[in-house]
Amino acid sequence: MKVNVRRVLCPSVANYTFYRLQDVPGAYLLQSLNGTIPAPVGLGAVCGATPRCSAFTTMGDLKVVPMAPLFSVMDGSASDVLSCDGIYIATDGRTLAGLLPPVAKQLQSQNIDPRTASSLQPEELRKAFAAAKVPLAQEDKAVGSYTFSQVLAALNDPVWDSRRVVGPGNTAISYVSPVKDQGSCGACVAFAATAIAEIAVAVANESAVNTNDYSEQW
Numbered sequence: 001m002k003v004n005v006r007r008v009l010c011p012s013v014a015n016y017t018f019y020r021l022q023d024v025p026g027a028y029l030l031q032s033l034n035g036t037i038p039a040p041v042g043l044g045a046v047c048g049a050t051p052r053c054s055a056f057t058t059m060g061d062l063k064v065v066p067m068a069p070l071f072s073v074m075d076g077s078a079s080d081v082l083s084c085d086g087i088y089i090a091t092d093g094r095t096l097a098g099l100l101p102p103v104a105k106q107l108q109s110q111n112i113d114p115r116t117a118s119s120l121q122p123e124e125l126r127k128a129f130a131a132a133k134v135p136l137a138q139e140d141k142a143v144g145s146y147t148f149s150q151v152l153a154a155l156n157d158p159v160w161d162s163r164r165v166v167g168p169g170n171t172a173i174s175y176v177s178p179v180k181d182q183g184s185c186g187a188c189v190a191f192a193a194t195a196i197a198e199i200a201v202a203v204a205n206e207s208a209v210n211t212n213d214y215s216e217q218w
Contacts, residue, residue, distance in 0.1 A: 010058075010084040013044040015092035022071045022086050024055065024063070033060035040088065047090070054090045058082070065089055100154055102132035107155075117155040125152075162199050175202040177210045190216040 010018050018040075030053055037060040038046065047053040047062050055063040065087075074085060104114040106128045117125065162175045177198040182191050198212035 010086070011040050013040050013088055015048070015090055016044055016056075016088040017091055018084075018086060018088050019071060020084070020086040021074045023057075023074055024065050024070065024087060024089075025072050027055060027063040027065045027087075030062045030064060033062070040084065044088065047088075056088050057086070058084045058088075063087070103128055104155060106132040114155045118152045162203070171208075173208050175199050175207070175210050177202070177212050180216075182216075185216075187216060 010020065012018070030050060033043075033046070037043070037058070040058055043056045043058065043060065047056045050062055052064050053062045055065045057063070107114045107117065110128070112120070112128075165173050165175060177195060180191055180195070182188060194214050194216045198210060198214055201207075201212055202210040
């Protein structure tokens, strides 16, 4: 017998992205709300008013997630799984990804290249953060915090392209190894993984030319 199951969409919450049936094991639990748990929109407001909160679950857990969350998949086969089981993660400046664009835009409005942010005086950067209405980088070591140096590093190098890297003397070098032809082998995953290893070794050795040619078979 065929059973039609209607998927219930979880409500969207401004400034948050919802990840259904996923969790972040490295998240730090700030608080678990007791009593009647508000709807997701209300939980978003509570999280927004809670210092350092950058994520919440519909069960009422307020969390701090790392800058680049590593997700784990929840078991969706249990009988008590709800349609909105998962985690809402902030996108409005409480994570590094959300913090950089407004700060970079503020620096650009002052005719300052964000990639030169590390050469600015701390007071200049504080003004840029304040004008962009985003929190200053935290200096503590708690899970999910971001340090001032990490913000500067991300502003200096917003994009990484292994094919175009500035080497010694401002020379352009590529860490990518030559293209391979797998023929009829049908092992594209092995070729891709091996190419990544070749690039990683070239980056570690700061090779001007990547001549690494590792075996995809062994």
